[in-house]
Amino acid sequence: DAGVIQSPRHEVTEMGQEVTLRCKPISGHDYLFWYRQTMMRGLELLIYFNNNVPIDDSGMPEDRFSAKMPNASFSTLKIQPSEPRDSAVYFCASSFLAEKQFFGPGTRLTVL
Amino acid sequence: DQQVKQNSPSLSVQEGRISILNCDYTNSMFDYFLWYKKYPAEGPTFLISISSIKDKNEDGRFTVFLNKSAKHLSLHIVPSQPGDSAVYFCAASVEGSQGNLIFGKGTKLSVKP
Numbered sequence: 001d002a003g004v005i006q007s008p009r010h011e012v013t014e015m016g017q018e019v020t021l022r023c024k025p026i027s028g029h030d031y032l033f034w035y036r037q038t039m040m041r042g043l044e045l046l047i048y049f050n051n052n053v054p055i056d057d058s059g060m061p062e063d064r065f066s067a068k069m070p071n072a073s074f075s076t077l078k079i080q081p082s083e084p085r086d087s088a089v090y091f092c093a094s095s096f097l098a099e100k101q102f103f104g105p106g107t108r109l110t111v112l
Numbered sequence: 113d114q115q116v117k118q119n120s121p122s123l124s125v126q127e128g129r130i131s132i133l134n135c136d137y138t139n140s141m142f143d144y145f146l147w148y149k150k151y152p153a154e155g156p157t158f159l160i161s162i163s164s165i166k167d168k169n170e171d172g173r174f175t176v177f178l179n180k181s182a183k184h185l186s187l188h189i190v191p192s193q194p195g196d197s198a199v200y201f202c203a204a205s206v207e208g209s210q211g212n213l214i215f216g217k218g219t220k221l222s223v224k225p
Contacts, residue, residue, distance in 0.1 A: 004155070031211055033211065042215055042216065042217035042218065043156070043201065043215040043217075043218075044215075045212060045213065045214075048211060048212070056212060091155050091156070093155070095211060100146070100158050100161065101158070101211065101213065102157075102158070103148075103155030103156045103157065104155050105153070105154055105155050106153075106154075106155050
């Protein structure tokens with residue numbers, strides 16, 4: 001199994017631009033999670049889906065952030081417009097049993 | 113307000129010795145605990161877990177201990193190997209929360225040859 005796939009691995013953009021992060025979960029997993037990791041706040045859950053339906057988006061910091069899961073094999077996290085404080089590593093994770101999550105390699109986002 | 117705390121940002125241990133990583137939590141509703149290991153430029157990988165009905169779980173060189181009265185858990189690695197050098201995250205969840213894991217900020221373990 002290829003594991004959780006995220007793209008791009010690195011993204012550098014300018015403030016105000018739209019950023020789209022992509023995730024392909026492990027086949028057969030029914031939960032998908034988006035996390036953000038920063039030095040100050042550590043690893044924070046942003047949103048998670050169960051069977052493609054958003055269950056809890058209380059961790060999404062602002063309306064500038066949105067996430068979709070159009071099918072079982074693909075999810076996006078979009079930031080529009082991006083700001084320098086959004087710079088972080090964004091992880092996608094998936095699981096069959098909700099707690100034992102398998103993480104992707106992450107996308108390092110830098111907003112200038 | 114951190115619900116899961118790893119108070120030691122780093123730990124250095126000699127190869128072959130025991131590594132003990134600690135984690136404290138404040139929410140008494142947590143009933144499932146996990147440890148993840150993270151190498152640079154990779155995502156966290158699941159290492160070991162424990163349910164609140166147990167006080168110990170062992171998997172090879174890794175053992176997790178849970179002290180519910182103290183709201184404390186620890187991960188023991190014996191013997192430590194240089195390949196164990198990584199950041200270790202403690203995480204906790206509440207049954208029925210469907211995977212809403214609360215992570216600590218991690219402890220960087222360095223195992224010196």
